[in-house]
Amino acid sequence: MKKKWPFIFAFSVLLSNTVTVLAQTEPEEIKVEGDKFQDFFYESIFQKSIENYDKSLVALEQCLKLKPNDATIYFEMGKNYQYSKDYKNAYSSYEHATQIDANNKWFWVGLYDVCYETKDFNQAIIFVNKIIPFDAEYKEDLVSLYMATKQLDKALALINELNEKVGKTERREMYKMEILSEGKYQSSEIDNLKEQIEKNPKEESNYIALIFLYSNNNEENKVQEVAKKLEKEIPESVWAQVSLFKNYLDNNDGANAVKSMNMVLASSKIDSKIKHRILNEFLLFANANPQFVPDLDNAIGYFKNDPSVNVAKEIGKFYHNKKQWDKAIKYYDLSQKNSSEVDLETNLLWLQANTELKQFEPVVKKSMAMIDNYPAEPQFYYYAGMANNQLQLFKKAKDILEMGLDYVVENKNLEINFNIQLGEAYNGLGDPTKKELYFNKANQLLKEKK
Incomplete structure (x- = not known):
């Protein structure tokens, strides 16, 4: 007699047509009765585990002679063919398993895996939709498949559904940015964001996304509408101040612009590029309205630890180009005071400005x-x-x-x-x-x- 392999399997699935529960166990994790069948089946599992796929298939053929309509045998044959990269026979075996038992998640997963490995993404979508009733987490796979097949409208709809039900993920947000880079999808996304804001007016991220969309379309009036609504619903939101700041400048309301600017510059939530843009806009405003120069000087303090840009130096260069030498020197001095390292360019610019004077x-x-x-x-x-x-x-x-x-x-x-x-x-x-x-x-x- 052949040696029986003492495998212990943690879960069980039925080896014939059965009613399948939603939380299913992968079919190889089984315990079967019958000496001959059990010997052949365990032999196939062992041979597969040491990557002897041909021998595993031989053992499974013997199992089929004993139980010709056993879906799990076809599933195991599919795995061996798949690991051998014989995708045609793998597909056929998995397909046969689903024909015998369409209610087992893992049989459909096998077909999905083959399609994914062979890059047949359109067919993979069909099988993922078969899996989702058993396991909703496969909706994440469906998003990626829609992206791969350029079905961006379906991808966007599913992303929004998942964002609402299970929360956002970095990957889905990356996909969403890619989709919205194409203008034709922005209208539906605007409608979606408006709907989300009505449903949950305290969710800040929806306002921010809507502001960015309107900004990209140069719809400043709508940006301000959303920003004001955000400020009303979430008074502590610093993102509202990003948009309101520009509105205050446009209306020559320097006092409120300063308040908004200081809130934004002090926030760790706001990207440094946005902060630099706001400071540049205020620099132009202060140049035309000298009474706000002290506020400009205070704002520079927020950038002391910013390694990317020496803000005081850049402001000095701004005045340098305008031949306002006194102001340029003032900011070059401030730049050197705030920096622990000697900057050659700043010193040379300082020397030139003093020479001009x-x-x-x-x-x-x-x-x-x-x-x-x-x-x-x-x-x-x-x-x-x-x-x-x-x-x-x-x-x-x-x-x-x-x-x-x-x-x-x-x-x-x-x-x-x-x-x-x-x-x-x-x-x-x-x-x-x-x-x-x-x-x-x-x-x-x-x-x-x-």
Whole structure:
């Protein structure tokens, strides 16, 4: 006699036509009676477990001779064919199992698995719909299958159904964003969100989604309507303030705009990109309404620990481009005060802004300090030399410029400026020969640029 394998199976399913309960056990987890049948069946399970699929199938053929209409045998044959990647016979075996017993979830799962592995997603949808009455969790699979087959309207409807019944998931929200990127689906989603807001006016996420949809369609009036409704229903909602802020600015209501801005900037719920956008909008407003500049300065404090953008520096550059040098310097100073690291660009911009204001003593002091820390950076030598020339300290200017010129590499504009300043220094020192030498070098470099 063949050795009987002492497997213990935790669950049971009927091996013939039966009434199946919803919470079913996978068919291989069984205990069967009858010595011969049991020997062949356990042999097939063992051979499958060590991946001898051909031998497992041979044992199952013997089982079929004993019980030719046993659905579970066909299911087990399907598994062996599937693991062997013989999808045609796997499909046929699973299908035969469902024909004998259509009320077993696992038989339909077998057909679904084969279709999924062979990327026959349209057929997979048919089988998932057979499984869902037994196991509603397969609706998640159905969403993915609708996406794969571009049935986006069905996918969106099912996503909304699942969101309402079981809550949102990251994957479904990603699918939803993909669907709504196509404008034709936005109208139905707007209707859905309105309906959800009426059903549950305290659910903030529906207002936010509706605001974003209206914003993408440039329907600002509707954005404000939703934002006001959100503020009324959920007064503590910071998302309402994001939309109301823009409305306050448009109406030149600076006081309320400041309140909304501060709420948004203080919130950990709001993405940093939105915060930066709000600050930029308020910067433009404050530039036109100087009485709100102190509020702008306070707002910068919210970005002290933001590693992505040096906000004070960017505001300084904004004023720099407008040639408002005093304001630019103020924010460059604030930028350096808030940062633990020295930023070369900020220092160079600071030097340029002070040069424009003819504040040469601070330029000398700053540039010499930077030379001590960055002795190979030629631009600091240039500013130190130029400022000393302007202060008529020509000897200092000459020495610094000659030292710094050695560090100029492949920067023709800077090299031209060095030579001009050296000419000025030697002119101040009363050396016309070297004055002409450096001015001529500068002219020659200018010609080469052309």
